[in-house]
Amino acid sequence: MIFEYAPAPESRAIVDLRPSYGLFIDGEFVAGEDLHKTVNPATEEVLAEVVWAGGAEVDRAVRAARTAYEKVWGPMPGRDRAKYLFRIARLVQERSRELAVLESLDNGKPIRESRDVDLPLVAAHFFYYAGWADKLSHAGFGPDPKPLGVAAQVIPWNFPLLMLAWKIAPALAAGNTVVLKPAETTPLTALLFAEICQQADLPAGVVNIVTGAGDTGRALVEHPGVDKVAFTGSTEVGKAIARSVAGTRKKVTLELGGKAANIVFDDAPVDQAVEGIVNGIFFNQGHVCCAGSRLLVQESVAEQVLESLKRRMALLRVGDPLDKNTDIGAINSAEQLARIRELSDAGAAEGAQRWSPPCELPERGFWFAPTIFTGVTQAHRVAREEIFGPVLSVLTFRTPAEAVEKANNTPYGLSAGIWTDKGSRILWMADRLRAGVVWANTFNKFDPTSPFGGYKESGYGREGGRHGLEGYLDV
Amino acid sequence: MTATATSARSDLSELGRSETALRTFLHGLPGVDQVGAEQRAAQLGTRSIKTTAKAQAIDLAIRMVDLTTLEGADTPGKVRALAAKALRPDPADPSCPHVGAVCVYPAMVPHVAEVLRGSGVHLASVATAFPSGQAPLEVKLADTRAAVAAGADEIDMVINRGAFLAGRYQEVYDEIVATKQACGDAHLKVILETGELATYDNVRRASWLAMLAGGDFIKTSTGKVPVAATLPVTLVMLEAVRDFRAATGRQVGVKPAGGIKTTKDAIKYLVMVNETVGGDWLDPDWFRFGASSLLNDLLMQRTKLTTGVYSGPDYFTLD
Numbered sequence: 001m002i003f004e005y006a007p008a009p010e011s012r013a014i015v016d017l018r019p020s021y022g023l024f025i026d027g028e029f030v031a032g033e034d035l036h037k038t039v040n041p042a043t044e045e046v047l048a049e050v051v052w053a054g055g056a057e058v059d060r061a062v063r064a065a066r067t068a069y070e071k072v073w074g075p076m077p078g079r080d081r082a083k084y085l086f087r088i089a090r091l092v093q094e095r096s097r098e099l100a101v102l103e104s105l106d107n108g109k110p111i112r113e114s115r116d117v118d119l120p121l122v123a124a125h126f127f128y129y130a131g132w133a134d135k136l137s138h139a140g141f142g143p144d145p146k147p148l149g150v151a152a153q154v155i156p157w158n159f160p161l162l163m164l165a166w167k168i169a170p171a172l173a174a175g176n177t178v179v180l181k182p183a184e185t186t187p188l189t190a191l192l193f194a195e196i197c198q199q200a201d202l203p204a205g206v207v208n209i210v211t212g213a214g215d216t217g218r219a220l221v222e223h224p225g226v227d228k229v230a231f232t233g234s235t236e237v238g239k240a241i242a243r244s245v246a247g248t249r250k251k252v253t254l255e256l257g258g259k260a261a262n263i264v265f266d267d268a269p270v271d272q273a274v275e276g277i278v279n280g281i282f283f284n285q286g287h288v289c290c291a292g293s294r295l296l297v298q299e300s301v302a303e304q305v306l307e308s309l310k311r312r313m314a315l316l317r318v319g320d321p322l323d324k325n326t327d328i329g330a331i332n333s334a335e336q337l338a339r340i341r342e343l344s345d346a347g348a349a350e351g352a353q354r355w356s357p358p359c360e361l362p363e364r365g366f367w368f369a370p371t372i373f374t375g376v377t378q379a380h381r382v383a384r385e386e387i388f389g390p391v392l393s394v395l396t397f398r399t400p401a402e403a404v405e406k407a408n409n410t411p412y413g414l415s416a417g418i419w420t421d422k423g424s425r426i427l428w429m430a431d432r433l434r435a436g437v438v439w440a441n442t443f444n445k446f447d448p449t450s451p452f453g454g455y456k457e458s459g460y461g462r463e464g465g466r467h468g469l470e471g472y473l474d475v
Numbered sequence: 476m477t478a479t480a481t482s483a484r485s486d487l488s489e490l491g492r493s494e495t496a497l498r499t500f501l502h503g504l505p506g507v508d509q510v511g512a513e514q515r516a517a518q519l520g521t522r523s524i525k526t527t528a529k530a531q532a533i534d535l536a537i538r539m540v541d542l543t544t545l546e547g548a549d550t551p552g553k554v555r556a557l558a559a560k561a562l563r564p565d566p567a568d569p570s571c572p573h574v575g576a577v578c579v580y581p582a583m584v585p586h587v588a589e590v591l592r593g594s595g596v597h598l599a600s601v602a603t604a605f606p607s608g609q610a611p612l613e614v615k616l617a618d619t620r621a622a623v624a625a626g627a628d629e630i631d632m633v634i635n636r637g638a639f640l641a642g643r644y645q646e647v648y649d650e651i652v653a654t655k656q657a658c659g660d661a662h663l664k665v666i667l668e669t670g671e672l673a674t675y676d677n678v679r680r681a682s683w684l685a686m687l688a689g690g691d692f693i694k695t696s697t698g699k700v701p702v703a704a705t706l707p708v709t710l711v712m713l714e715a716v717r718d719f720r721a722a723t724g725r726q727v728g729v730k731p732a733g734g735i736k737t738t739k740d741a742i743k744y745l746v747m748v749n750e751t752v753g754g755d756w757l758d759p760d761w762f763r764f765g766a767s768s769l770l771n772d773l774l775m776q777r778t779k780l781t782t783g784v785y786s787g788p789d790y791f792t793l794d
Contacts, residue, residue: 001757003531003749008523112521271714272511315750324523421506441508 027204068205085130108330147175253461258414262292340389413455588626670702703733732765
């Protein structure tokens with residue numbers, strides 16, 4: 001019997017979109033001149049217009065943050081800062097359906113993920129760091145660690161609200177004020193978050209949101225009034241930021257690209273490993289910096305694992321991000337889609353075998369079918385460059401030492417996964433893998449208590465956990 | 476390809492001849508990661524089944540119910556009433572399908588047989604010293620033969636968990652083979668009692684053991700121990716029947732039993748079947764629910780879908 005799931009769309013009526021949004025500076029929305037449209041990548045429908053902030057507007061935002069830091073937020077006792085953060089966390093929970101729907105509309109990710117992963121983690125981050133605000137003396141950074149001042153934060157489009165939470169929660173808990181720039185393709189949830197700051201009566205200027213593209217980001221990062229720069233995004237931009245702040249007093253943390261190895265041994269729990277591979281690369285359309293984009297599978301079980309993986313991939317439901325049964329949503333932008341296509345074509349041209357399950361893609365919008373490449377070697381571009389899309393490269397290995405060697409043979413070092421029933425091998429591997437996060441028999445697991453960050457060209461500094469406070473304290 | 480499949484087939488049939496071969500095979504099966512299996516089961520549980528899909532799922536679930544009563548207090552009158560309900564679950568709506576089977580103790584089989592004769596509803600009987608299985612083999616086999624002779628066309632046996640947990644796989648295997656023989660033409664469902672096996676690795680091994688020994692169905696539970704059917708346990712069993720068919724070409728059914736009470740639960744199981752083994756198993760011949768109170772909830776939801784309003788439990792028969 002064929003059991004076809006009827007459409008189960010989440011209602012978008014809960015989101016009350018305004019036709020245009022200003023910048024959030026000093027507690028208020030300020031209109032601007034340079035308006036740009038933001039679209040729903042699943043339909044190319046225009047959702048709203050936002051301002052791309054110029055130098056003068058960025059300057060206003062940084063000044064507002066400075067004043068709030070000196071007059072209100074800096075001097076405020078930690079327990080009072082905590083009250084605001086707890087309040088924000090609760091408001092995020094209360095409005096989580098609205099935020100989840102808006103996130104899916106603006107980003108293209110399936111509602112199942114924005115509802116079950118992004119939003120719960122956003123609230124959890126605020127709750128977690130709210131708890132630290134009055135306990136900084138016990139965080140291991142000396143008896144009375146001081147904040148840095150004004151933090152300039154630039155975040156990517158793959159987890160718009162979650163990356164905002166990763167940045168704003170620890171900064172505020174530590175006593176800093178912030179100017180945050182969301183990505184140009186996904187500004188809307190940050191603007192809704194600004195409304196939540198108003199609703200929480202957060203003092204004006206503590207959180208400022210300036211929307212815009214690369215120029216806005218550059219103006220913000222290079223502003224002399226900024227004490228701290230936090231960036232999540234591509235390695236290319238990360239390097240440019242590192243160059244631009246070199247020689248200044250600014251403290252920098254960078255969370256950049258990755259090309260993680262997901263390593264499957266012959267004694268792995270196969271069915272769960274296959275789930276982990278799927279989750280590793282197809283979660284969020286592969287728009288994940290720590291995605292398990294290189295599958296390293298032991299040669300003796302490669303055939304079996306690939307067969308299971310293909311069978312599983314055929315079940316992935318690609319389509320309307322707001323349908324509650326969708327597993328893979330839309331690619332975030334035409335630009336990103338072009339990059340995924342270019343690298344995939346290069347993979348095929350270089351001789352790797354390309355496979356996708358039969359799946360119908362919607363006509364409008366930006367879509368890419370889940371894809372695997374087999375017969376990939378370390379020399380192929382698809383094995384070396386970050387694709388940031390639903391494309392998996394499959395390589396094989398023979399021994400644990402070879403697995404480590406191949407896994408580490410990349411300029412990146414953000415994450416890795418190990419699948420084996422042997423505990424001692426997990427520890428042996430984890431010691432040798434040069435990656436900030438090593439997952440064992442799971443993948444893409446996040447928790448606010450756990451530090452996250454990279455080795456090598458995946459960046460420096462840690463976000464999350466007690467370690468995440470360090471980047472926002474003068475220590 | 477055919478050569479490989481045939482040789483794989485003959486290899487497996489040899490396994491039951493030696494304890495060592497059985498042990499080596501069962502312990503060589505890939506392990507199950509508990510966290511991962513539970514996560515996958517929970518994720519499938521978030522599927523949203525609405526409107527036409529829900530209507531389809533409810534009717535299918537009704538057809539898959541093994542309407543069960545296994546009480547010391549069962550009487551001929553009680554089981555006859557249950558059998559009548561199995562034939563026409565919703566007297567108010569003739570379009571409502573009948574259930575898959577009625578499941579009773581062997582002593583009650585003749586009373587149910589009278590009612591079900593010629594209806595297409597199967598008659599299942601528990602046997603082999605259900606629920607503990609703690610009786611000599613001859614007693615278990617006599618129990619089975621008696622149930623079949625009285626008219627049962629499906630036998631739900633329990634495996635010898637004591638022997639399984641002690642690692643005496645051969646003994647478990649031989650008992651299933653003997654019971655299958657005693658069944659004759661009746662279908663054999665093998666109850667693993669997963670709540671007593673405790674680990675998913677054991678569930679996978681017991682599933683394979685039961686299939687290798689010739690079981691037509693593997694079933695989670697008796698309903699008589701605290702932990703009955705769960706989604707992750709059923710997931711592991713579904714993966715086992717899927718892999719078994721790939722290895723041998725023989726399809727084996729799955730029956731979660733105990734603790735499935737609501738339509739919502741039943742739909743989660745159907746989604747899991749759909750996305751683990753596929754449409755081939757979405758049929759009462761290959762998937763059943765061992766349940767009693769589930770049926771009325773399915774009927775209430777069915778009525779809600781057709782009429783748009785909920786009616787209270789008083790509008791549905793108790794048994």
